[in-house]
Amino acid sequence: MIGEHIRALRESNDVLLRQLAAQLEIDQAMLSKMERSERSFKREHIDVLAKIFKQPKKDLLTMWLADKILKTAKSEKFTKEALRLAIDNV
């Protein structure tokens, strides 16, 4: 989710994987995986990305967190119910 979004931003700005990876100070193989949701972005990456692509930090952060949440929740049954219950208890 955040991955696809970053990829879209990167491509529409004609930035190469290798270039963005350099800005994030990570290996390009890693970024490739991150964009395809095989690995996760770090919290700090989000700030950098928001700056680079001039996106509202809130949006990226929300997506990033939603991914994180789904990762922990999705392996279990009753995910939706649990998410709803979680919202009620924030």
Place this chain on the structure above:
Amino acid sequence: MIGEHIRALRESNDVLLRQLAAQLEIDQAMLSKMERSERSFKREHIDVLAKIFKQPKKDLLTMWLADKILKTAKSEKFTKEALRLAIDNV
């Protein structure tokens, strides 16, 4: 959340920490912490607890998962937004 619930069940059934801990095969100090949400129940504990207290497994499991979710989400900003977004992407 699941902790308080288990505690309520335990007390209303007049079961001692030490007794329930024995049934779960864990240290009583650990169960004490679990009921106060200082530690987490294991997934397997939920099945045992549902049996012991004759509760629908689904309810306990949902609470347990909601706790797990909140644990990963609650440290960040925009938790609610992220939870909503997560629901939309299940």
Place this chain on the structure above:
DNA sequence: TTAAATTGTCCAAAATTTGTCAAGTCTTTT
């Protein structure tokens, strides 16, 4: 006082996450 529960701390084991690399595909150039 005794029983019940809580607290604090430490440790080991397990699980997750990270990084790196070499090799692989695919597409475009020359």
Place this chain on the structure above:
DNA sequence: AAAAGACTTGACAAATTTTGGACAATTTAA
């Protein structure tokens, strides 16, 4: 056809985090 550029893949080691459990010392309440 060969080369070059962009990206992907898988495997593996290293690092970090999370977790669980033990136990002693306290606190709380009957």
